Amino acid sequence: MSRVQSLTLAMAGVALLAPSAPPATAPQPRPEPAARRTAPVPATTAPAEARAEPAVRRTAPAPAPAEARAEPAVRRTAPAPAPAEARADEPPARRTAPVSAADLLAKVRTCAPVSRGRYREDHGAKATVPVCGTRDAVFWKADMDIDCDGRPGLRCNARTDPYFSSSTAFAQSDGRPLSSEETPYVVVPAPSAVWNHRSHGVRGGSVVAVVYRDRVRYGVVGDTGPADIIGEASYAMAESLGIDPDPHSGGTPSGVTYIVFKDSRVTPIEDHQAAVTAGERLARRFVDADE
Numbered sequence: 001m002s003r004v005q006s007l008t009l010a011m012a013g014v015a016l017l018a019p020s021a022p023p024a025t026a027p028q029p030r031p032e033p034a035a036r037r038t039a040p041v042p043a044t045t046a047p048a049e050a051r052a053e054p055a056v057r058r059t060a061p062a063p064a065p066a067e068a069r070a071e072p073a074v075r076r077t078a079p080a081p082a083p084a085e086a087r088a089d090e091p092p093a094r095r096t097a098p099v100s101a102a103d104l105l106a107k108v109r110t111c112a113p114v115s116r117g118r119y120r121e122d123h124g125a126k127a128t129v130p131v132c133g134t135r136d137a138v139f140w141k142a143d144m145d146i147d148c149d150g151r152p153g154l155r156c157n158a159r160t161d162p163y164f165s166s167s168t169a170f171a172q173s174d175g176r177p178l179s180s181e182e183t184p185y186v187v188v189p190a191p192s193a194v195w196n197h198r199s200h201g202v203r204g205g206s207v208v209a210v211v212y213r214d215r216v217r218y219g220v221v222g223d224t225g226p227a228d229i230i231g232e233a234s235y236a237m238a239e240s241l242g243i244d245p246d247p248h249s250g251g252t253p254s255g256v257t258y259i260v261f262k263d264s265r266v267t268p269i270e271d272h273q274a275a276v277t278a279g280e281r282l283a284r285r286f287v288d289a290d291e
Contacts, residue, residue, distance in 0.1 A: 114132065122143070169224040184219035184220075185234045215241050238250060
């Protein structure tokens with residue numbers, strides 16, 4: 001019994017001292033991420049955000065400024081307009097420049113009388129002045145006497161003019177007489193058997209061009225005078241033409257051309273700027289018209 005027990009104990013001790021049997025399969029090494037196994041990141045490789053640029057930077061050059069990329073369509077497709085003188089036979093200067101004294105005088109070089117007789121330039125003088133007509137105007141060539149009638153002023157009154165009259169044949173818009181000192185106007189003969197201005201489209205406020213030497217001035221028909229005398233204008237008209245406007249000693253003995261545009265009218269009659277604007281337009285039409 002003791003022998004068997006000792007043998008058993010001996011065998012148990014041998015078993016404890018013997019190495020244990022190896023496992024059936026050797027353990028595998030721990031797997032690493034594929035990136036570490038196959039392509040370690042070089043120490044000098046730039047970060048991903050530095051390595052990869054936007055596709056537009058890799059494939060296309062930077063766009064040019066808008067003003068360099070595209071010009072307005074008119075610059076790409078339309079040639080520069082031809083000069084005005086190439087588009088029309090008449091030079092621009094002639095179309096836009098004010099009508100000159102020479103231009104107007106050339107249109108009234110010849111006279112087709114519309115009056116049945118002639119007028120005197122002064123009392124007691126011989127009647128030598130006809131009223132002439134064209135399709136668009138009537139005109140005469142005479143002297144200039146100073147009409148200082150109308151609303152009294154510092155220069156036109158009963159003391160300065162022995163023939164002064166405080167009325168004019170045509171009144172301004174407020175009902176008062178015209179002022180000879182302020183309104184450039186001309187005087188037409190009162191209607192008679194020689195000539196009736198109304199029958200030729202002339203009335204109070206009709207637009208007038210007056211030519212003296214190289215000057216052209218515009219005004220209106222503002223008064224009527226003796227039925228047998230022609231050649232008279234207001235203080236303001238004479239002054240604008242460089243003619244002495246003194247009602248007693250002023251005026252000029254010859255060289256004045258009066259052109260009245262038919263069927264024209266300035267309203268109100270005292271609006272001188274309106275007379276100038278209309279006069280320039282009518283004068284241009286008169287000069288350019290083919291008779």
